Amino acid sequence: MEVGILGLAGSGKTTLFSLLTGSGGALAATLRRDQAAVGMGRVPDPRLDRLSEMYQPRKITPAIVRYVDVPAVGGDRPGEASLNIPELRTMDALLVVVRAFASDAVPHPLGSVDPARDLARIEEEFQLQDLMVVERRIERLEKDLARRRDPELAAxxxxxxxxxxxxxxxxxxxxxxxERADRQRLRGFTFLSIKPILAVVNVGEDAIGEDAFADQRWQQWLAGPATGCTSVCATLEREISELEAADAAAFMADLGIVDRALDRVAREAYRLLGLISFFTVGEDECRAWSVPAETPAVEAAGAIHSDISRGFIRAEVVPHTELLAAGSLAACRQQGTLRLEGKTYPVRDGDVVHYRFNV
Ligand SMILES: Nc1nc2c(ncn2[C@@H]2O[C@H](COP(=O)(O)OP(=O)(O)OP(=O)(O)O)[C@@H](O)[C@H]2O)c(=O)[nH]1
Ligand SMILES: [Mg+2]
Known part of the structure; x- marks a missing residue:
């Protein structure tokens, strides 16, 4: 699952990418594919934190999202660069960084700072690109259907x-x-305006705590399906990430910041991908596993290892809240909250799962 980070030149994409993937300034450490940098970002999850407090495991492994920093292509002069459409087509979700911070040092490609306008521009571009693909295909289909009847093509x-x-x-x-069948039909077109989209408004230090979405033009984004809006101050987040944990907490308390905007971005991106997490627990490792919502238990097992899926006998399942309350899986078993589920059980967000398998 990949989230593409895009936006106009100088909006803060690379800063946010580095923060999300923990790659700091050293982008050399990340893989390069064409001109895009790829990195892994942890999905912060308080549920995993609490389970880990209980088990004190040797290893804690959070869910992971792959982020791709997709720079604009073409044009050395500001304003000439345009979105890297082919690269964006392969992404599962899009994270659009729009600039709200003022800075004389960083020129804005459109000459002025207006985040709602920038986002609308990008979305228009997506719709235009999609429309071109649609029209080309319709033309082709009409030609083919004039020659022969085909119910699949007609549909x-x-x-x-x-x-x-x-x-x-x-x-x-x-x-x-x-509908599901229609979505399937549309998949191959890799439309851009169909992808889940997260708008991240990059605000200046002076605007922290203000409502970044007060402008009426944000309404359609705040209400739309498969869209998310959140704000972050990338430079502040960078400062926080450079501090020791204790200093960071004090610094945030000083500024009246409750949670890291960065964590919010990571969680929201995860949600937009339609992923849920289930957990495996033990003294060796507590781990979050990502699967699409509604994945049957036997397939979810495959996220861990194909052997578990192949040799599936039963899944022992308990919601993490029950486990935390009971204190151990054994206690859950005694209290009857640990359920035995079969292959088709749709794994739920927050389930703790213990697989019984035989290979
Ligand atoms: N004042 C201020 N400057 C910022 C903020 N976020 C990013 N910048 C600065 O803006 C410049 C561009 O940031 P980048 O993260 O490189 O932006 P980008 O979108 O990757 O830029 P391109 O890849 O060139 O399109 C850098 O000098 C950043 O330090 C912010 O929140 N406030
Ligand atoms: Mg960049």
Missing amino acids: ELELLQRCRQTLEDGRPLRSEGF
Whole structure:
């Protein structure tokens, strides 16, 4: 699962990428694919923290999201650079960084700071790109259907006509509640405006604590399906991350900051990907595993090891809250909160799972 970080030049993409992936300034440490940097980011999870406090394991492994810092392409002069569309098409979700901080040192490619405008520009570009793909395909389909009848092609044409209408109305494809089968049909087109999108407003130090979304133009983003909005002050987050834990806590308390904006971004990106976490626990390791919501237990086992999936007998399942209250899996077993589930059980967010398997 990959989240692509994009935005206009100088909006703070690389700063945020480094923070999310803990790669500091040393981007050399991350893989380079074309011109994009790829890195792993931990998903902070208080549930895993509490389970780990209980088990005191030798190793704690959080869920991981892959982030890709997707720089704009072309144009050496500001304003000429445009979004790297081919790279963005392969992403599972998009994280758009829009700039709200003022700085004379960093030129804004559009000449002025206006985060809602910047986001609208980017979204328009996505819709335009999608519309071009849709129109090309419709043309092709109409030619083919003129020659021979094919119910599958006819269904695709109808679906794409619906997409065209949506885009012509100036709405993103993610605003359509497509049925599962239709979503499947649309997958191969790698549309951009259908991807879940997280808008991260990068605010200046002087605007921390203010509502970054007071402007009316944010309404559609705050309400839309598969969209998220959050704000972060990238430079402040960088300062905090450079401090020792105790100093960081004191520094944040001074400023009246309750939680790290960075953690919020990571959690929100995870949610938009449609992922849930289940946990495995023990003295060796407490670990969060990512699976798409509604994954059956036998498939979720495959996230751990294919052998567990292959040799699946039963899953012992207890919500993490019950385990924390009871104090041990044995106590849960005694109290009857530890359930035995079969292959088709849809694993829930926050389940602690112990697999019984035989290979
Ligand atoms: N004052 C201020 N400066 C910031 C903030 N976030 C980023 N910057 C500065 O803005 C400049 C650009 O930040 P980057 O993270 O490199 O932005 P980018 O989007 O990766 O830029 P390109 O890759 O060149 O498009 C750097 O000099 C940052 O230090 C912020 O919140 N406040
Ligand atoms: Mg950059």
